[in-house]
Amino acid sequence: MSQSPKIQHLTDLQKLVSLCKRRGFVFQSSEIYGGINACWDYGPLGVELKQNVKKAWWNAMTRRPDIEGLDAAILMHPLVWKASGHIDGFTDPLVDCKKCKSRFRGDQIPEGTKGCPNCGGELTEPRNFNLMFKTFMGPLEEEASIVYLRPETAQGIYVNFQNVQVTSRRKIPFGIAQIGKAFRNEITPGNFIFRTREFEQMEMQFFVKPGTDDQWMEKWKAWRMEWYLKYGFRKDNLRFHQHGEGELAHYAKAAFDIQYQFPIGWQELEGIHNRGGFDLGRHQEFSKKNLEYFEEASKEKYIPFVIETSAGCDRSLLASLCDAYREEGEADDLRTVLGFHPALAPVKVAFLPLSKKEELSGPTTKLQEEFIDEMHTQYDEASSIGKRYRRQDEIGTPLCVTFDFDSLNDKKVTVRHRDTMAQDRVDMTQLKEYVRNKLKNF
Numbered sequence: 001m002s003q004s005p006k007i008q009h010l011t012d013l014q015k016l017v018s019l020c021k022r023r024g025f026v027f028q029s030s031e032i033y034g035g036i037n038a039c040w041d042y043g044p045l046g047v048e049l050k051q052n053v054k055k056a057w058w059n060a061m062t063r064r065p066d067i068e069g070l071d072a073a074i075l076m077h078p079l080v081w082k083a084s085g086h087i088d089g090f091t092d093p094l095v096d097c098k099k100c101k102s103r104f105r106g107d108q109i110p111e112g113t114k115g116c117p118n119c120g121g122e123l124t125e126p127r128n129f130n131l132m133f134k135t136f137m138g139p140l141e142e143e144a145s146i147v148y149l150r151p152e153t154a155q156g157i158y159v160n161f162q163n164v165q166v167t168s169r170r171k172i173p174f175g176i177a178q179i180g181k182a183f184r185n186e187i188t189p190g191n192f193i194f195r196t197r198e199f200e201q202m203e204m205q206f207f208v209k210p211g212t213d214d215q216w217m218e219k220w221k222a223w224r225m226e227w228y229l230k231y232g233f234r235k236d237n238l239r240f241h242q243h244g245e246g247e248l249a250h251y252a253k254a255a256f257d258i259q260y261q262f263p264i265g266w267q268e269l270e271g272i273h274n275r276g277g278f279d280l281g282r283h284q285e286f287s288k289k290n291l292e293y294f295e296e297a298s299k300e301k302y303i304p305f306v307i308e309t310s311a312g313c314d315r316s317l318l319a320s321l322c323d324a325y326r327e328e329g330e331a332d333d334l335r336t337v338l339g340f341h342p343a344l345a346p347v348k349v350a351f352l353p354l355s356k357k358e359e360l361s362g363p364t365t366k367l368q369e370e371f372i373d374e375m376h377t378q379y380d381e382a383s384s385i386g387k388r389y390r391r392q393d394e395i396g397t398p399l400c401v402t403f404d405f406d407s408l409n410d411k412k413v414t415v416r417h418r419d420t421m422a423q424d425r426v427d428m429t430q431l432k433e434y435v436r437n438k439l440k441n442f
């Protein structure tokens with residue numbers, strides 16, 4: 001019996017950054033021009049992974065009988081941001097070091113620190129800096145044509161609350177889910193795709209009757225934690241963090257973060273907030289449209305309360321990479337594996353002919369063609385089979401199918417498993433069923 005190999009999880013984010021670049025998950029934006037700070041592009045594998053993260057979230061939300069989907073515009077009426085409080089209050093305290101010119105978010109400087117955390121130099125007084133990106137609508141660059149790139153997707157949901165409720169004939173409680181880009185002119189972006197200025201959010205706003213909000217908050221906390229566990233995140237790396245008095249946003253009645261233990265420490269993955277009646281109340285006030293809901297059964301009218309689950313798509317993706325990363329074995333026999341849940345894995349099956357010879361490559365491609373309608377696959381014939389397995393391990397492909405010379409006669413192929421490295425000989429007529437089963441019951 002072989003001993004189980006020594007396993008090392010990710011402790012240094014830089015290792016992941018270089019794997020992501022080497023294998024085509026994430027590239028620096030505008031790299032040939034020297035890059036642009038804190039902007040990233042998703043490469044061929046990254047975009048597959050991102051689609052899979054979004055699909056997992058979208059299905060978990062919109063397949064529920066009590067949630068509808070939405071895709072609202074990024075540019076919105078400027079009054080939306082007045083009503084939401086973003087124009088007046090969406091600020092971070094900006095602090096500069098007079099000596100080394102480093103820039104900090106005042107609330108992130110450890111308490112009791114007198115001078116610059118870098119050089120000890122004198123710091124400026126904090127200035128409130130609004131995080132919204134401004135632009136102009138139409139040809140004139142004047143005050144009246146200022147619009148904002150949305151800093152969150154949630155407002156698109158609130159302003160469409162009535163449209164969705166009426167057209168889908170919804171009764172409260174129900175929710176609206178949306179995935180989309182958001183923009184924040186962050187003072188201190190960084191840590192790879194953890195904090196960027198352009199990112200994607202996956203937000204769901206659940207509208208409930210006042211008085212039932214605490215119960216729904218508890219339910220959503222549990223459901224959202226289960227979602228991460230379902231997709232294979234290690235339990236030890238997840239926890240709740242409750243916002244204390246000082247941390248609570250102006251709109252929030254209660255707030256919990258789901259935090260993930262990144263190599264940079266415990267950080268927020270997703271916020272779950274009880275926003276009370278703040279949002280619809282404010283939009284009713286500023287738009288002067290009645291946004292009350294009429295409850296048939298009790299003949300009551302009320303402004304619904306909102307339980308929000310607000311997750312970062314890029315941040316979930318980063319966490320999925322950190323969580324999946326492992327190095328197995330010793331220096332001379334080390335393999336790097338991304339142990340993704342199959343639903344997240346960018347490539348589900350790799351098809352590998354044992355040699356490049358046409359008599360093997362032809363039938364291997366034919367076999368691959370049978371799968372392309374159903375899942376993302378890859379074909380690779382370059383270098384030794386061992387090296388190709390390792391390459392697939394490093395991008396997290398759960399299964400490799402190898403077509404060898406025996407396959408020509410016995411019509412069987414070898415299926416090699418990423419995690420156990422076990423190999424099964426499978427009849428080609430049974431292959432599809434076998435693969436489906438393995439991916440489902442991982």
Ligand code: ATP
Nearest residue numbers: 184186194195196199268269270271310311312315
């Ligand atoms: P922070 O206080 O760290 O700036 P926040 O509490 O304002 O963040 P939310 O407004 O609750 O964040 O945003 C919801 C989710 O959107 C976050 O949990 C995170 O996953 C994601 N998110 C927010 N800002 C960024 C960003 N700059 N880059 C990437 N993801 C982000």
